[in-house]
Amino acid sequence: MKQLIAITLPTFFPGEAQVITTLFQNGLERLHLRKPAASADELRRLLDEIPGKYHPAIALHDHFELWKEYPAIGGVHLNSRNAEVPPGFRGRISRSCHTFEEVAANRQLDYCFLSPIFESISKEGYGSGFPIGELQEAAQAGIITPKVFALGGISLETLPRLSGLPFGGAAVLGALWGKHPENDPDIIKRLNALLLCIEKI
Numbered sequence: 001m002k003q004l005i006a007i008t009l010p011t012f013f014p015g016e017a018q019v020i021t022t023l024f025q026n027g028l029e030r031l032h033l034r035k036p037a038a039s040a041d042e043l044r045r046l047l048d049e050i051p052g053k054y055h056p057a058i059a060l061h062d063h064f065e066l067w068k069e070y071p072a073i074g075g076v077h078l079n080s081r082n083a084e085v086p087p088g089f090r091g092r093i094s095r096s097c098h099t100f101e102e103v104a105a106n107r108q109l110d111y112c113f114l115s116p117i118f119e120s121i122s123k124e125g126y127g128s129g130f131p132i133g134e135l136q137e138a139a140q141a142g143i144i145t146p147k148v149f150a151l152g153g154i155s156l157e158t159l160p161r162l163s164g165l166p167f168g169g170a171a172v173l174g175a176l177w178g179k180h181p182e183n184d185p186d187i188i189k190r191l192n193a194l195l196l197c198i199e200k201i
Contacts, residue, residue: 004169005171007173016181030075031058032075055072059076059091067086075091076094078093093109095113098116100114111149112147113149114144114149115151116151135165139166146167149171150167160201163201
């Protein structure tokens with residue numbers, strides 16, 4: 001079964017911990033905590049407000065040292081800022097890839113993101129990098145597998161275009177959070193629609 005991964009907005013918003021908790025309560029299975037400019041203290045405050053039972057579903061993109069304070073944290077996501085797995089960490093390890101060669105070189109990881117698949121919703125001008133034909137060829141070559149998640153421009157409109165490709169699922173940002181998540185009664189409706197859509201591809 002394909003999985004939906006949510007990536008946080010890069011900045012904090014009022015009531016974010018409660019919104020994240022509500023998303024978990026309504027079926028979200030994994031969240032990537034990505035706040036590139038945040039301090040460790042800011043991330044601590046957010047994690048402290050999210051019930052500990054959901055921490056195994058969270059992956060850190062920054063301040064990997066926090067896993068020692070929050071040992072239930074489920075994953076770390078490698079990137080240019082944080083390229084090394086923290087010593088002693090035994091959770092899920094992932095990273096972002098932008099070429100098929102990068103994906104092939106990181107098969108030892110638990111999973112990776114391949115992006116941008118479609119034109120990004122959250123990053124204007126961040127264009128599509130992979131025609132469907134190339135994705136199909138990569139799947140036939142064994143590069144796209146259930147350990148690879150599609151990222152970039154993922155929405156209710158674009159998800160069906162992944163049908164038949166062996167991605168493990170997709171990661172979403174703009175299509176879930178919208179423009180004003182701090183005061184948006186429709187965010188759970190969007191989550192439910194995305195979960196329903198991903199089940200069908």
